[in-house]
Amino acid sequence: MSKVWKVAVLGAAGRMGSEAVKAVNTAEDMDLVAALGSSDSLDEVVESGAEVIVDLTVPDVTEKNVRFAVEHGIHAVVGTTGWDDQKVANLRDLLTQHPQVGVLIAPNFAIGSILATEFAAKASKFFESVEVIEMHHPNKVDAPSGTAVHTAHKIAEAREEAGVGASPDATTKDEGGSRGAVVDGVHVHAVRLRGLVAHQEILLGDAGQQLVIRHDSFDRASFMPGVLLGVREVAAHPGLTHGLDGFLDLS
Numbered sequence: 425m426s427k428v429w430k431v432a433v434l435g436a437a438g439r440m441g442s443e444a445v446k447a448v449n450t451a452e453d454m455d456l457v458a459a460l461g462s463s464d465s466l467d468e469v470v471e472s473g474a475e476v477i478v479d480l481t482v483p484d485v486t487e488k489n490v491r492f493a494v495e496h497g498i499h500a501v502v503g504t505t506g507w508d509d510q511k512v513a514n515l516r517d518l519l520t521q522h523p524q525v526g527v528l529i530a531p532n533f534a535i536g537s538i539l540a541t542e543f544a545a546k547a548s549k550f551f552e553s554v555e556v557i558e559m560h561h562p563n564k565v566d567a568p569s570g571t572a573v574h575t576a577h578k579i580a581e582a583r584e585e586a587g588v589g590a591s592p593d594a595t596t597k598d599e600g601g602s603r604g605a606v607v608d609g610v611h612v613h614a615v616r617l618r619g620l621v622a623h624q625e626i627l628l629g630d631a632g633q634q635l636v637i638r639h640d641s642f643d644r645a646s647f648m649p650g651v652l653l654g655v656r657e658v659a660a661h662p663g664l665t666h667g668l669d670g671f672l673d674l675s
């Protein structure tokens with residue numbers, strides 16, 4: 425009999441959390457021991473004997489949840505957005521005091537999205553211009569999306585390593601933020617539209633040509649294999665892993 429992971433889902437009544445509850449319930453190597461909503465106490469996680477939490481809550485509470493798990497020696501798979509550089513740095517510090525605990529922060533659990541980010545970062549050193557457009561359902565509370573921020577970081581890293589300069593842009597007058605957010609020097613545009621789920625386009629431009637890398641999640645089912653992979657792998661990766669690509673062989 426293989427290992428059966430005791431899993432607690434936080435944000436269990438939400439769009440992602442309810443899918444995760446179903447996915448964990450159908451995984452033979454997982455046992456859903458707790459499913460928490462916004463009015464439940466985190467103590468339930470400890471009382472349930474959970475070995476791994478899956479955090480799919482809201483940006484305002486995810487840090488508190490993850491810190492609680494780490495302090496109690498419980499691994500964490502985190503899909504919630506809102507992890508800025510300061511929060512990530514604070515978590516890394518905390519993990520040094522709990523070196524046996526693993527935390528995965530996955531801006532996107534869908535394999536296609538992870539590959540789109542990877543391909544875009546690889547391609548970006550060959551193009552003078554690059555911009556990101558993320559498109560989501562209108563119930564999303566944060567912008568730009570965690571995935572787009574992560575993609576921009578990876579693109580900026582790849583371009584800096586290759587010595588590529590900033591994308592050309594003659595704009596001197598931008599009323600109302602028409603040029604989008606600027607993340608590590610990369611322009612990121614956010615669209616909110618009824619009917620969408622989660623979509624990202626990376627536009628790469630050079631003299632006389634354009635490459636567009638696009639990923640579409642049409643259904644939250646697209647995220648579930650990644651959530652389950654995270655649960656299975658996180659304990660074997662103590663410390664912080666930022667991006668599910670850390671558990672995949674993309675070489």
Ligand SMILES: NC(=O)C1=CN([C@@H]2O[C@H](COP(=O)(O)OP(=O)(O)OC[C@H]3O[C@@H](n4cnc5c(N)ncnc54)[C@H](O)[C@@H]3O)[C@@H](O)[C@H]2O)C=CC1
Nearest residue numbers: 435437438439440461462481485503504505530531532533
């Ligand atoms: N990494 C990934 O692949 C994906 C990440 N996300 C992210 O996951 C998060 C959740 O997204 P959705 O499910 O669409 O949002 P949602 O709003 O449908 O669900 C969030 C749920 O968390 C609950 N909640 C709030 N505070 C809580 C607390 N202290 N304890 C337990 N539950 C609490 C809310 O009541 C709600 O039911 C967002 O940050 C979103 O960006 C969404 C889709 C994919």
Ligand SMILES: O=C(O)C1=N[C@H](C(=O)O)C[C@H](O)C1
Nearest residue numbers: 505531532564569570571622
């Ligand atoms: O809120 C969402 O829906 C999503 N959130 C994540 C993000 O902000 O990147 C992942 C995915 O894009 C869906």
